[in-house]
Amino acid sequence: MANSPKRSTPTWHDLAQPSTDKQARWVRGLNRTRWIPCGKEWDAVAIAPMDRGLDVLAALRIGPRRGALVLADHLRGTLYVMVAPGSGDVLVGLPGVRVLSSGSELLMPATYEDTTAVADLISYPRGGEPPALLPADRLAQGLRGLPVDAPEEAPVS
Numbered sequence: 001m002a003n004s005p006k007r008s009t010p011t012w013h014d015l016a017q018p019s020t021d022k023q024a025r026w027v028r029g030l031n032r033t034r035w036i037p038c039g040k041e042w043d044a045v046a047i048a049p050m051d052r053g054l055d056v057l058a059a060l061r062i063g064p065r066r067g068a069l070v071l072a073d074h075l076r077g078t079l080y081v082m083v084a085p086g087s088g089d090v091l092v093g094l095p096g097v098r099v100l101s102s103g104s105e106l107l108m109p110a111t112y113e114d115t116t117a118v119a120d121l122i123s124y125p126r127g128g129e130p131p132a133l134l135p136a137d138r139l140a141q142g143l144r145g146l147p148v149d150a151p152e153e154a155p156v157s
Contacts, residue, residue: 011058012054015122031109031114032109033109034108035105036106038102038103039085039102040085040102042085042133043082043083043136044071044082044083044088044099044100045088045100046078046079046080047096048078048098050074050077052079056146059146062134064122064123066123067123067125068133068134069081069123069124069131069132070123071106071119072122073118074118082131082133083134083136085101087135091140091143108121
């Protein structure tokens with residue numbers, strides 16, 4: 001009996017590259033988005049440039065299939081990583097980082113299947129599970145360990 005080839009797990013950088021299927025759906029404009037308040041179920045950590053955020057997720061060895069809630073804004077080049085509500089304070093002041101908490105909203109796909117160029121979920125929970133929120137202190141530690149070539153603060157979306 002021959003062994004079937006093991007499927008490799010896509011990297012964060014692979015997931016952030018919009019497929020031709022996604023791009024075609026964006027052109028048709030049929031996907032829906034909505035504004036979701038931050039600070040209730042999660043805080044959103046905006047990281048710019050996007051590659052910096054992808055690099056930190058890879059460096060921390062956080063698997064893309066873990067069910068973390070990670071959103072890409074391809075137009076602004078910003079990655080949003082969701083952390084526990086109220087925990088984002090440890091990231092305030094880091095270069096290229098902006099924390100969205102109570103009083104902020106984030107444009108999100110209306111469903112996990114909806115996706116747009118500014119609200120592209122590249123990682124999300126499967127099978128009705130709640131999202132795996134990344135530990136903010138671990139994310140901060142990882143960002144401190146990366147070279148700084150980021151703007152003062154992530155752009156506002």
